[in-house]
Amino acid sequence: ASGPLVLGIESSCDDTAAAVVRAGPPGQVEILSSIVVGQEKAHAPYGGVVPEIAARAHAAKLPSVVATALREARVELGELDLIAATAGPGLIGGVVSGLTFAKGLALATGVPLVPVNHLAGHAVSVALEHPIAFPYLLLLVSGGHSQILLVRGAADFLRLGTTIDDAAGEAFDKTAKLLGLPGMGGPAVEAAARGGDPGAYALPQPLAGRPGCDFSFSGLKTAIRQCVVAAGELTETQRADLAAAFQAAAVGHLTKRTHRGLLAARALAPEVTHLVAAGGVAANQALRRALEGVAEQEGWTLVVPSLRYCTDNAAMIALAGAYQLEAVGAGMIDDTLTSVPRS
Ligand code: KG4
Numbered sequence: 001a002s003g004p005l006v007l008g009i010e011s012s013c014d015d016t017a018a019a020v021v022r023a024g025p026p027g028q029v030e031i032l033s034s035i036v037v038g039q040e041k042a043h044a045p046y047g048g049v050v051p052e053i054a055a056r057a058h059a060a061k062l063p064s065v066v067a068t069a070l071r072e073a074r075v076e077l078g079e080l081d082l083i084a085a086t087a088g089p090g091l092i093g094g095v096v097s098g099l100t101f102a103k104g105l106a107l108a109t110g111v112p113l114v115p116v117n118h119l120a121g122h123a124v125s126v127a128l129e130h131p132i133a134f135p136y137l138l139l140l141v142s143g144g145h146s147q148i149l150l151v152r153g154a155a156d157f158l159r160l161g162t163t164i165d166d167a168a169g170e171a172f173d174k175t176a177k178l179l180g181l182p183g184m185g186g187p188a189v190e191a192a193a194r195g196g197d198p199g200a201y202a203l204p205q206p207l208a209g210r211p212g213c214d215f216s217f218s219g220l221k222t223a224i225r226q227c228v229v230a231a232g233e234l235t236e237t238q239r240a241d242l243a244a245a246f247q248a249a250a251v252g253h254l255t256k257r258t259h260r261g262l263l264a265a266r267a268l269a270p271e272v273t274h275l276v277a278a279g280g281v282a283a284n285q286a287l288r289r290a291l292e293g294v295a296e297q298e299g300w301t302l303v304v305p306s307l308r309y310c311t312d313n314a315a316m317i318a319l320a321g322a323y324q325l326e327a328v329g330a331g332m333i334d335d336t337l338t339s340v341p342r343s
């Protein structure tokens with residue numbers, strides 16, 4: 001890799017992350033370090049991410065996470081060509097913590113700062129490891145987002161679909177909670193579903209017969225709640241069957257809408273042949289198999305980043321920052337943040 005040496009900073013949800021990346025074209029990126037420190041324990045007593053606690057934890061951890069990323073990469077602050085920090089969307093307290101920390105670094109070192117959209121980071125995460133060509137179709141499914149994007153370039157996205165209510169990961173998490181499954185929502189539902197019969201419960205098909213590529217998950221969540229209430233105390237079998245039924249319905253919905261997205265993308269850009277799945281829910285094996293089926297049926301190829309780059313990380317933010325700068329030029333840099341003020 002021969003591109004700029006970039007420090008990435010990510011703090012938009014409940015992971016404090018920093019990474020040092022030598023940017024380059026897709027598949028020719030050197031990830032020199034990628035540190036992710038989660039906050040699960042801090043939020044566990046509340047059954048969800050508490051914004052105030054997240055912001056304080058980011059503020060506390062940013063210095064050591066950034067220092068560790070630089071040390072592991074054997075890079076001094078002064079050697080950096082660029083600092084890239086998530087500027088939204090996300091929990092505002094965390095975003096402000098990370099962005100303000102990045103501004104301080106930029107001011108102290110004179111290294112330019114690029115603000116990065118978190119979703120743009122997810123959109124190019126596949127390019128950290130794979131020599132993929134633009135344009136490609138992206139299914140982005142995490143705890144906070146469910147989108148279908150046509151990624152036309154490193155800083156050129158067309159949104160084909162989004163959720164009209166909950167995110168896919170959120171639905172997995174709520175289902176796990178309703179079923180009383182221990183541990184992290186998505187993986188817990190996937191594990192429980194392995195022993196269950198998806199046909200044991202008839203769940204509604206979200207947005208059945210509706211055109212477009214949007215998603216909806218709130219109806220499934222309500223249906224699961226009603227089944228749980230009707231059952232009273234759940235037996236192990238019922239728990240497994242409900243997990244299996246939910247997973248089958250969620251995966252079916254995600255796959256159907258992605259198939260529509262594929263056809264829409266093909267109409268817009270006939271040269272597209274790659275489907276990318278990213279975000280935490282892309283770890284789901286049933287979803288991967290189903291997406292592989294759609295891709296194969298249409299003569300496309302499914303590409304999924306490694307799990308550590310699927311979930312929130314700062315390497316994707318660093319790469320998105322470098323690509324953004326390359327795409328739009330130095331005029332993109334907000335140097336009112338970094339230049340020495342004139343008196
Ligand atoms: O990308 P991510 O780490 O963080 C966000 O930006 O939200 O995604 C986390 C989400 C959670 O909702 C989690 O339950 C879900 O991804 N998830 C899964 C699986 N592993 C993680 N959902 C379904 N199946 C899985 N195996």
Ligand code: ZN
Nearest residue numbers: 118122142312
């Ligand atoms: Zn994310």
